Amino acid sequence: EAGVAQSPRYKIIEKRQSVAFWCNPISGHATLYWYQQILGQGPKLLIQFQNNGVVDDSQLPKDRFSAERLKGVDSTLKIQPAKLEDSAVYLCASRPRALETQYFGPGTRLLVL
Amino acid sequence: RKEVEQDPGPFNVPEGATVAFNCTYSNSASQSFFWYRQDCRKEPKLLMSVYSSGNEDGRFTAQLNRASQYISLLIRDSKLSDSATYLCAVETGGFKTIFGAGTRLFVKA
Numbered sequence: 144e145a146g147v148a149q150s151p152r153y154k155i156i157e158k159r160q161s162v163a164f165w166c167n168p169i170s171g172h173a174t175l176y177w178y179q180q181i182l183g184q185g186p187k188l189l190i191q192f193q194n195n196g197v198v199d200d201s202q203l204p205k206d207r208f209s210a211e212r213l214k215g216v217d218s219t220l221k222i223q224p225a226k227l228e229d230s231a232v233y234l235c236a237s238r239p240r241a242l243e244t245q246y247f248g249p250g251t252r253l254l255v256l
Numbered sequence: 257r258k259e260v261e262q263d264p265g266p267f268n269v270p271e272g273a274t275v276a277f278n279c280t281y282s283n284s285a286s287q288s289f290f291w292y293r294q295d296c297r298k299e300p301k302l303l304m305s306v307y308s309s310g311n312e313d314g315r316f317t318a319q320l321n322r323a324s325q326y327i328s329l330l331i332r333d334s335k336l337s338d339s340a341t342y343l344c345a346v347e348t349g350g351f352k353t354i355f356g357a358g359t360r361l362f363v364k365a
Contacts, residue, residue: 174351185343185357191351199350199352249298250299
């Protein structure tokens with residue numbers, strides 16, 4: 144079974160630029176999560192989708208971050224404009240159903256200069 | 257107070273040692289509990305789920321104490337390959353997952 148795919152794996156941008164990340168969850172997984180993990184910290188939930196609907200985006204900085212999951216499959220996370228403090232690893236995870244484990248993608252490592 | 261708290265460590269232990277980590281959570285309505293392992297520059301991977309009755313998987317034992325609102329992970333007979341960061345995760349209603357900051361473990365030969 145293919146795992147969660149993410150791209151790009153690495154991205155370096157300057158502050159105030161825009162960036163987008165892509166996630167392809169495991170086939171059939173209804174729930175998709177985007178996390179931000181800053182060095183030395185645990186993953187912080189940014190947004191949670193159930194199929195193509197948003198379940199929780201309470202910690203998403205909506206003035207600069209946006210995410211969508213069209214057709215309930217792939218998802219994109221966008222930052223516009225980026226700030227220095229957005230430097231982090233952005234992890235996508237999916238799960239097939241409630242109470243089952245989440246499977247994480249390899250993450251996108253973002254550096255904002 | 258953070259919703260999920262862990263001792264960041266690091267824990268430096270010799271091979272063969274037994275080491276235990278605790279993780280406290282603040283939301284008494286939390287429903288599900290997990291331990292994840294994260295290697296350096298890698299994604300988190302599920303180590304084990306934590307059940308009320310406790311559960312064991314080889315050298316790893318996880319326990320849940322709802323009254324005191326903490327979960328624990330015990331690693332027996334530590335191996336060099338156990339060196340990693342151990343993240344606890346707590347799920348609330350709606351399957352929102354909150355992670356602790358992680359506990360770093362170094363196992364030395």
